[in-house]
Amino acid sequence: MQNPPPAIAMIKWVVFLFLNGLLFNSLVPIAAFAQSIPSKTHVAVRSRLIIDNDFGGDPDGLFALAHHLLSPSMDIRGIIGSINYKNGFFGAPGTADYSCEVVTNLLKSMGLDRMETVCRGADSPLRDLETPEASDGAKLIVREAMRSDTTEPLYIACGAGLTDIASAYLMEPRIAHRVQLIWIGGGEYAGLGLPPPGQSRLEYNLGIDPKAAKVIFNVSDIPLWQVPRSAYRQVLVSYAELRSKIAGQGSLGTFLLASLDRIRNKANGSLGETYILGDSPLVLLTALQSPWEPDASSSQYVLMSAPKINDGGGYQENPAGRKIRVYTRLDVRLTLEDFYAKVSDHHISMESGASHSNPVTDP
16 A cells, blocks of 8 residues: 655644644643743843943944843943044044034934933043043943942943043042043054054044043053954954945934935945944943853953053053053844844834833933
8 A cells, every 4th residue: 555645644744733732732831931021122231331422423323222221131321422533533523522522313213212322422622631521421431330239230332432441440440440441542462463454643533532542541441451453353244245234224324324325325335245343342242242151252362461552553562561451353143133133123123103112210
């Protein structure tokens, strides 16, 4: 006798199980198990976060900020709009006020209205290595770092000059043992990366406030994870990819692409087909840590003695310096794919009228 086709045999087997009550009885524990699985949005807060960036400058800071705002494991305690160079970036003002204005516009595009969480950074770079610029942003850092009512770690994610965190340290040195600073900035280290062709004398973020960098590296004992230029340039994405992933993703996608289009148009096509989202490692190293023994386990770094920053913005060996992380390789795939997925999820939730799962909290 010829055996029935596999599909027919399977149907007969299911009917047999159902008639004997076996399939029906097995559905109960399966359903109960499914109900016990947390939803994909069930993510507990792991860390506090203060974001410090020159949002009126390179739009990579806006991409990173949006990504952080969509990351439910981070309790965002404040967003500091800091200064850029005096002449600004491609014609945009370099002031802290303008930086805060751009953040406000981004929050509106995301349907968030907690504008009181946006703090102005310092109006100018440090005058010397001893006098702080007591900005609202620096005061926020001190206030949050010195809290005694929480044990959640506090990250300071800085994608610009170090004026506000250096000022906070000068105002209250005890914060050094209560924060973890992550800085996008600084030039290449010998043996760890080669400078790009035609690089400027100073790495861009370091050049915004070299004295503040000296305070952090030469004077303070603040724990530091550094993402130098040789690492942050790895987050290279094509404009075609960005458009295919976030165009049509609501007001947030429109806002982010418009911020990049403005720069591309100002540059008259000279930027080519790609852009460096160099501030996005701030999200990778905080929100996208591993589940057990939380750490940025998919990226690579070296531990080294913190060098001193010299007057030319270069590194001077300092064997007695505290140990810092210097990142050499970044998980770009995880960074970008998580960003695209969260922008898409946010658009869907906005379309359905659902509230965002990670609102900015009061400082």
